[in-house]
Amino acid sequence: MYLGCHLSAAKGMCSMVQTARSIGANTFAYFTRNPRGSRAKREDPADIQAAGEAMAALSFGPLVAHGSYTMNLSTADPEDRAFAASVLAEDLARVAALPGNFYNFHPGSHVGQGTQAGIEQVAQALRTAMAPNYPVTVLLETMAGKGSELGGRFEELRAILDAVGRKDLGVCLDTCHVWDAGYDIQNHLDAVLEAFDRIIGLDRLKALHLNDSKNPLGSRKDRHARIGEGYLGIETFRAVVCHPALKDLPMILETPNELPGYQAEIKLLRGLDTKS
Numbered sequence: 001m002y003l004g005c006h007l008s009a010a011k012g013m014c015s016m017v018q019t020a021r022s023i024g025a026n027t028f029a030y031f032t033r034n035p036r037g038s039r040a041k042r043e044d045p046a047d048i049q050a051a052g053e054a055m056a057a058l059s060f061g062p063l064v065a066h067g068s069y070t071m072n073l074s075t076a077d078p079e080d081r082a083f084a085a086s087v088l089a090e091d092l093a094r095v096a097a098l099p100g101n102f103y104n105f106h107p108g109s110h111v112g113q114g115t116q117a118g119i120e121q122v123a124q125a126l127r128t129a130m131a132p133n134y135p136v137t138v139l140l141e142t143m144a145g146k147g148s149e150l151g152g153r154f155e156e157l158r159a160i161l162d163a164v165g166r167k168d169l170g171v172c173l174d175t176c177h178v179w180d181a182g183y184d185i186q187n188h189l190d191a192v193l194e195a196f197d198r199i200i201g202l203d204r205l206k207a208l209h210l211n212d213s214k215n216p217l218g219s220r221k222d223r224h225a226r227i228g229e230g231y232l233g234i235e236t237f238r239a240v241v242c243h244p245a246l247k248d249l250p251m252i253l254e255t256p257n258e259l260p261g262y263q264a265e266i267k268l269l270r271g272l273d274t275k276s
Ligand code: FE
Pocket: 066, 106, 141
């Protein structure tokens, strides 16, 4: 089981590998720049190479870098959209230093111009930013469907994938988000995954965000709770981490915790898989 959480990127990649290891994690996520959107400093190639070697030695699963929350590729304002596109291009250039890992981002909000226009704009930005043999798989995150947010329906993610037309584009499923969007993974996990497979294809599912939800099914709120302390409950997470279609994917916690809390959740989740 590849389990981890969001880590601070302030001290570089090697430091994140060591921190992950110290809390029992064997993958992690990090923001490619700080969440307020200011410019991240340049990486040190020696640090990145050493981190890659340490990850291989420790049998880490793929990392799941996370694009800035403020990057909205489908905003109505052309200037803001151009800025978001430049952020995406810069992020993709940066994470390419660690081939074989993942870069996940929020498709964005169309803010009134309509779902179709938003989908076209995200797709356009991806077509422009992804080089032909790009070494990192780019993931669209399933969203809660708050306001005019894109990605709350599997059909919207499928439309973006189709409009981009590349095989190296995938999806990261966030348990809190799909629940808030109305997919009942608590009582009908298999049916939700069947729908995902029918609409998107399970071969496109590359990573999970494990979060409980502070709100009931279909609330479209997007407020994360600690594992077992929200509406989803611990048995939902047992089913998720043991599911044959999910158990080998990197799973990232984004619960309201500091490191000791993440360490406890990782231990809890590993204990739920009774077959390993
Ligand atoms: Fe996210």
